[in-house]
Amino acid sequence: MKWSLPALAALLLFYPFILTGPFYWDIGVAFLLAAISASAWNIVGGYAGQVSVGHSMFFGVGAYTPLLFYHLWGLPPVAGVPAGMLVSLVLAVAIGMPTFRLQGHYFSMATIAVAELIRIFVGTWDLVGAAIGLQGPAVGRAWWDLTFRSELPYYYIFLAVLAVVLYTTFEVERSRFGYYLRAIKAGERAARSLGVPVRATKLKALMLSAVFTSVAGSLYSIKTGFIDPESGFGILVSVQMVIIAALGGAGTLFGPLIGALLLVPLQTATNTWFGGGGSGLTYILYGGIIVLLARFEPGGMHEWWQRVAPRLMRRSHAA
Amino acid sequence: MLLVQVIVGGLLLGAIYALFSSGLTLIWGMMNFINFAHGEFVMLGMYVALLVVVWLGGGPAAFGFAAAFALFVLGVIVYISLIRHVMRGPMLAQILSTFGLALLLRYTAFWIFSANFVSLPQVSLSGTVNVAGILMPVPQLVAGIAAIALTLALHLLLTRTTVGSQLLAVAEDRNAAMLMGIRPDRMQALAWGLAAGSAGIAGALMAMSYPWSPSVGETFGLTAFVVVTLGGFGSVPGAMYAGLIIGLIQALSAYWFGPIYKDIVVYALFAALLWLRPQGLMGKA
Amino acid sequence: MLLSAQNISKAFGSFLAVRGADLAVAEGEIIGLIGPNGAGKSTFFNCLAGDAVPTTGSVLFDGIDVTRASAEAHARAGIGRTFQVPATFEDMTVLENVMVGAFLRHHHRGTARETALRIVEMTGLARQSAQRARSLGTPGRKRLEIARVLATGPRLMLLDEALAGLTPTELQQAIALVRRIHELGITLVIVEHIMEVIMTLAQRVLVFNQGHVIAHGKPREIVANEAVIEAYLGRGHRRRREAP
Numbered sequence: 060m061k062w063s064l065p066a067l068a069a070l071l072l073f074y075p076f077i078l079t080g081p082f083y084w085d086i087g088v089a090f091l092l093a094a095i096s097a098s099a100w101n102i103v104g105g106y107a108g109q110v111s112v113g114h115s116m117f118f119g120v121g122a123y124t125p126l127l128f129y130h131l132w133g134l135p136p137v138a139g140v141p142a143g144m145l146v147s148l149v150l151a152v153a154i155g156m157p158t159f160r161l162q163g164h165y166f167s168m169a170t171i172a173v174a175e176l177i178r179i180f181v182g183t184w185d186l187v188g189a190a191i192g193l194q195g196p197a198v199g200r201a202w203w204d205l206t207f208r209s210e211l212p213y214y215y216i217f218l219a220v221l222a223v224v225l226y227t228t229f230e231v232e233r234s235r236f237g238y239y240l241r242a243i244k245a246g247e248r249a250a251r252s253l254g255v256p257v258r259a260t261k262l263k264a265l266m267l268s269a270v271f272t273s274v275a276g277s278l279y280s281i282k283t284g285f286i287d288p289e290s291g292f293g294i295l296v297s298v299q300m301v302i303i304a305a306l307g308g309a310g311t312l313f314g315p316l317i318g319a320l321l322l323v324p325l326q327t328a329t330n331t332w333f334g335g336g337g338s339g340l341t342y343i344l345y346g347g348i349i350v351l352l353a354r355f356e357p358g359g360m361h362e363w364w365q366r367v368a369p370r371l372m373r374r375s376h377a378a
Numbered sequence: 379m380l381l382v383q384v385i386v387g388g389l390l391l392g393a394i395y396a397l398f399s400s401g402l403t404l405i406w407g408m409m410n411f412i413n414f415a416h417g418e419f420v421m422l423g424m425y426v427a428l429l430v431v432v433w434l435g436g437g438p439a440a441f442g443f444a445a446a447f448a449l450f451v452l453g454v455i456v457y458i459s460l461i462r463h464v465m466r467g468p469m470l471a472q473i474l475s476t477f478g479l480a481l482l483l484r485y486t487a488f489w490i491f492s493a494n495f496v497s498l499p500q501v502s503l504s505g506t507v508n509v510a511g512i513l514m515p516v517p518q519l520v521a522g523i524a525a526i527a528l529t530l531a532l533h534l535l536l537t538r539t540t541v542g543s544q545l546l547a548v549a550e551d552r553n554a555a556m557l558m559g560i561r562p563d564r565m566q567a568l569a570w571g572l573a574a575g576s577a578g579i580a581g582a583l584m585a586m587s588y589p590w591s592p593s594v595g596e597t598f599g600l601t602a603f604v605v606v607t608l609g610g611f612g613s614v615p616g617a618m619y620a621g622l623i624i625g626l627i628q629a630l631s632a633y634w635f636g637p638i639y640k641d642i643v644v645y646a647l648f649a650a651l652l653w654l655r656p657q658g659l660m661g662k663a
Numbered sequence: 664m665l666l667s668a669q670n671i672s673k674a675f676g677s678f679l680a681v682r683g684a685d686l687a688v689a690e691g692e693i694i695g696l697i698g699p700n701g702a703g704k705s706t707f708f709n710c711l712a713g714d715a716v717p718t719t720g721s722v723l724f725d726g727i728d729v730t731r732a733s734a735e736a737h738a739r740a741g742i743g744r745t746f747q748v749p750a751t752f753e754d755m756t757v758l759e760n761v762m763v764g765a766f767l768r769h770h771h772r773g774t775a776r777e778t779a780l781r782i783v784e785m786t787g788l789a790r791q792s793a794q795r796a797r798s799l800g801t802p803g804r805k806r807l808e809i810a811r812v813l814a815t816g817p818r819l820m821l822l823d824e825a826l827a828g829l830t831p832t833e834l835q836q837a838i839a840l841v842r843r844i845h846e847l848g849i850t851l852v853i854v855e856h857i858m859e860v861i862m863t864l865a866q867r868v869l870v871f872n873q874g875h876v877i878a879h880g881k882p883r884e885i886v887a888n889e890a891v892i893e894a895y896l897g898r899g900h901r902r903r904r905e906a907p
Binding site: 104105108110112153154156157158161162163164165167168169171172173175176179180182183244294298301305309339340342343345346347348349350351352353354357 | 410414463467469477480481486488596603604638653
């Protein structure tokens with residue numbers, strides 16, 4: 060499998076020139092964004108096994124701050140990205156500290172509740188646009204406003220961020236921190252007995268995940284030029300992250316990419332087939348996929364392939 | 379006087395919260411499993427009530443019973459086909475299973491019933507009564523009292539009957555229960571049926587007074603989380619008190635700060651609970 | 664005294680699982696804990712390991728009070744334990760499991776890996792080091808747990824029925840392993856049902872019954888003790904004694 064990584068990198072790098080035009084570039088950007096968000100979620104949800112179903116709170120914070128910086132002070136949206144990361148970090152600590160000393164369910168419940176809390180609250184707060192939301196610069200004043208007409212620059216910016224997230228995950232996987240995360244997921248009690256500082260490790264994972272998710276949100280709002288409570292903090296944002304990571308293989312490096320590869324084209328297709336009322340059917344499909352995954356293959360496509368591939372190899376050798 | 383009315387209204391709604399939350403806490407205490415689709419069970423109960431009224435012209439007894447029964451069956455089916463298999467697996471699978479189910483139920487309801495808010499055509503129970511100067515809409519009064527009665531009934535079922543003690547035995551120690559000849563699988567299926575059924579009938583009761591759409595499941599689910607956390611892990615009496623308290627807090631928040639804040643305050647309370655007293659009023663944490 | 668547990672009691676509601684148990688372990692000793700099921704051995708064990716907080720009494724390790732310390736703190740202090748029902752990290756490989764233990768003292772991946780490889784070799788798991796823990800049978804898992812704990816560099820190891828369910832050959836190998844561990848200078852407290860293990864390994868034995876320590880002494884003394892025989896060993900052992 061040694062050739063696969065450079066091949067993947069090359070494919071991603073040259074994709075816009077293989078499949079050209081706004082339609083394909085749009086899907087490419089959507090794919091990258093989905094992969095980034097899901098990879099960010101994967102750190103705490105996949106590796107550490109702490110299932111957050113309200114990760115949209117970090118995404119939304121990251122999405123709002125750039126447009127807020129523009130709306131309030133006329134600054135280029137990019138300037139708001141670090142602020143988003145900082146707020147997300149604080150939020151992660153606020154949620155993780157009380158819940159990580161309790162059973163896992165409390166954390167999951169807390170993530171939904173806080174995401175909803177923020178969504179409703181932001182919807183009533185005029186300073187951040189209330190229910191209407193915020194807009195970015197319609198026309199770029201300079202290059203650093205990052206308002207490109209074409210999808211292409213966004214594609215490469217997102218690709219760079221994805222590379223950073225994946226590389227970080229890769230380094231984490233090999234490190235003491237990564238081993239501890241996996242140990243916590245595999246058996247907290249045993250991990251404790253080996254000296255793993257469970258609570259602190261979970262918290263670190265959540266903080267790292269929150270920061271990356273925040274960046275994903277920032278990328279989204281900078282590109283789209285618009286954000287509102289639903290697109291920032293809505294439950295569907297959380298669902299998408301979870302399903303993509305889980306479908307591909309939660310707790311694996313490339314799982315989120317595989318999931319994004321499967322789901323983003325699917326979503327584009329169902330939106331076209333089902334038309335206007337389509338989004339409802341898409342989410343019925345998502346719900347169904349998640350249930351089936353949970354019931355039959357919680358390890359996702361990665362796990363499924365690990366089980367099936369040896370059998371296929373054997374058959375091809377026998378033939 | 380208006381304040382007293384608000385308080386009573388809050389308590390009556392809180393009684394319904396207590397009813398549907400006791401099912402959630404029963405499952406949690408018994409199987410260490412949180413049902414993320416519990417709010418959807420309530421929501422479906424409301425639609426069952428609607429269908430009974432619209433198609434069969436049934437009254438409160440009919441649609442109440444229908445909601446309870448239909449959801450009981452759904453609860454058992456969900457247990458047998460899904461929960462039983464994920465229970466012993468990884469946490470991710472457990473949480474995703476009911477989370478996915480919630481999405482499935484919610485968006486299927488959106489598809490079938492559309493996102494419009496509906497209400498129950500009120501035939502038999504209507505009007506208001508004047509109790510010591512407080513004006514109470516009859517449906518809310520009846521619903522609240524029924525909810526309290528049903529929650530108490532559930533509590534008595536668990537603590538005073540043989541079946542109840544079998545359920546609690548499984549909750550306490552699965553292996554010991556098996557040695558005593560109790561079948562944990564059956565008891566757990568029954569628990570799911572009871573939990574879903576009580577959620578369903580709670581929905582039917584609520585449908586008598588409040589309009590709804592498929593989106594309410596999400597809110598009810600979160601409310602149930604707050605109630606069971608406040609009441610304490612696994613405690614049905616705790617859920618009863620907590621339900622009333624939450625209903626009261628909600629009503630007062632809406633009254634003092636505005637209707638938008640009723641949910642914000644409840645979720646903020648949840649966050650505060652997690653920091654300060656996660657074991658709630660009566661739980662074992 | 665390396666480990667000193669005094670007047671340990673543990674209550675679950677109104678049920679007293681352990682009553683006033685004492686244990687003093689000098690560095691380098693091997694202590695056996697025996698007793699019928701439900702006698703309180705595991706609960707006592709959990710109190711020593713930091714998995715349960717005793718209702719009364721204290722546990723001192725190398726002079727430090729660890730009575731209320733967390734399991735993580737116990738491990739860092741140098742107390743390691745295995746679990747009666749093996750709790751290996753199923754989806755991680757044998758080597759990775761041991762590395763988790765090694766990371767306690769070696770923060771760098773390279774040295775942690777070296778330590779883990781050494782221990783995997785020493786515990787006879789080298790052939791399976793790349794296999795997932797889930798593919799091992801129960802004896803393999805028990806051995807893996809021992810290896811994993813060993814990698815944390817403990818001074819005291821608490822083994823909870825680590826030698827149960829083994830074939831005679833496996834049992835001899837396991838006893839040899841425990842001896843090797845002891846030779847490294849590690850103090851051991853072993854909970855066991857298998858008398859052969861206790862007789863061959865333990866220097867001193869504590870007998871639990873109904874939460875109390877009912878006898879305490881050398882293996883030979885315990886075996887001859889009437890109260891112990893009645894409470895636990897039963898007729899089977901009596902028959903063995905009577906056989907020529």
